[in-house]
Amino acid sequence: MSVPTYRRATTLALVAGLGVTLAACSTKSGGSTEPGGKVTITVDCQPVGAQAELLRDWNADVVAFQNEHPNITIKSVSVGAQCNNPPDFTARLQGGTVTDVFYGYMTDLQQVIDSGQAMEISQYVSKDTIPTWDSVDAGAKAAFTDGGKLWGIPTKNYSMGLVYNKTLFQRAGLDVKNPPKTWAEVRAAAKRIAALGGGIAGYSDYSAGNTGGWHFTAELYSMGGQMVSTDAKKADFNNPMGRQVLQNLKDMRHADNSMGTKQLLQWADLLTNAGAGKVGMFVGAPDTTTAIVTQFQGKYQDWAMGPMPGQDGAAKATLGGGEGYFFKKGLTADQVKAGLLWLAYEKLTPGKGQLDYVRAKPENQPVGLPQPQLFTVGSQAHQQDLTLRKANANINVEDFAAFENNPVPIKFEPPNAQAIYAVLDAAMSAVLTDPNAKVDQLLATAESKVNQVLSTNG
């Protein structure tokens, strides 16, 4: 090859390489509506390879669904563990790389709408597209509704209660059938469990990465409090209820030494300790037991759940949340309908998809947990789901009866939740790490900071 030819070839190769690189950088939705009524949609949060059984079930569901609807093709997209990681979700949302039908938390609604990446779907949702729609819990629907318009379909709904380790309860001589119902009882039980020694925390709580503020909110709700005033203009936790939340924790941590020495815990830290049998009680949703078993090497038979404790009796309210799917802006009507039919099949039909307990029973998945709390109690779909769940339970449903049979009114997160939680992390971490922390001062500081957040964020 002569030098000029070589140069030309090199130049062409470089330019072609750059072109390919640029082309690879561009993103394009995989979904489409083809002539002849064929519809293709992309859907994310397909289980990852490590979740072999869940992945096999999902793929089988896709095949079965496509057989029922030969004109629809579902392209599954796995985004690894990103479905459970808010910063990754934000990055995909802002980067415009979400799939046609994409997963999100209930609390993501505002950022999804603000991003301009999603479309409103009110006109498409009915019994024709989702046969169980009338049975779906009104609170869960409301969490995906903004200004009277529906933006997403709830696929999981939870509320918090007191998760406790039965084995440690037994060892501490506590009644496993009768979990603590008030914070005073929690404190007494925590003291007895911590007395077992071996680095066991009688009660454990979060205080970092915004999860401290999240649990402060849950515990404040249990006492009947609220984080912000009704008009959402002022902080509303610097009161006896807020003081009681922090004082309870401070007393358990420092006066009783029943919360362990390691603090600044986040979700995974606490559940890692729980999986290792080092946590007696914590506040959480039923699915935390699933996480303890599937991700943190715990055992189902160790865990049970009671209702959220209250200050002087039953809790006045409990924090709720959940997840669902949104629809990418620009989809055709046929694509939206195809997405709704898929969600109805995979997530909202008793006996199918995530509610197929006959299939889940022999697999290492818990059947019998009081979740996903999707349907209104007493509705037709709820009755069907409950019957199937009880008939196929592979865990002891009695362990969760105290939680399920004592429903507490559900209250959702405050506006500007994450900014408020970030502020309250400081108060939570203070009472859990500093024996001299001044509760009144911490609350006053947090109140002024939250007022600042509310006044500037509107």
Place this chain on the structure above:
Amino acid sequence: MAIVTLPATENRPAGRGRSAVRRPYSVRRRRVRDNMTGYAFLSGAVLCFAVFAWYPMIRGVVMSFQRTRRGETRWVGWDNYERIVNDPGFWTAWKNTLYFSLLALVVGYAVPFVVAIVFNEFRHARGYLRALVYLPVMLPPASALFLFKYYAYDPSDAGLFNAVLKALHLPTSQWMQSTTMTMPAMVIASTWMNMGGAVLIYLAALQSIPGDLYEAAELDGAGILGRVRHVTIPQTRLILSLMAMLQVVATMQLFVEPLILANGAGTQDAALTVAYLIYQHGFFQNDLNGAAALGVIMLLVLGGFSAVYVRLFSTQDGRGR
């Protein structure tokens, strides 16, 4: 590369601006053609910088003056800056970041230089020592920090550091759970993780110092400290100055250490840094515009610091103005 001989009349005149006499079109075309391969190679780097550095920077500045709500983006002037300056964590984040930079400058900057001087004095096992000090750099930062978090900074007596302190009959510490120890603990971990690279750079600089300077100093009666003061430091001033600037710029962007060691802002916001506050706004608070504004403020602060520093240094070096 082909050599083009231009006619005498086409010599570029002194001074700025375009040449008074334009080159013939064919000559310019030929020159472009001859340099085509060079341009093609250059285009890759330019494209990478443009896409991954310059464009995001410009986009960040633009976003900092916009607000996106319900899919609509509008210009809001200085609103984002006002909001971010009024954020409850803004001043705490700056105070913590500056404190970390100061501590890192005292410890993280001085320690590698001292270690390099000591290593340079060794006649044996230099390679072994260099490898030893460089090992932590090869460890992924997250892994190194998890080692510190779970083994060294365990607040119970079972923690590595507390066990050592206890064995020496010294008071133990809560490390990351103490508001006063959070920053020093992060500096220790950060210095351990990053000093290997700095030590190698200092060693290279030290080894380029002519040996006769030390001999002359010795003949003049200088001890080891005298040699360091009168030979080593003046001879490595350029590299020391550069490393100081890089150190400050890097430490001001402190992010991984608080994220892993303190699970974010740490106890009572003792680990809250500017970079972590940007992350909070961008990825947790649905406020990319606020995050962009804080990013621009940080860029300006670091740019201003670098400009002042370079100017001061070049003036001292006799090359100012």
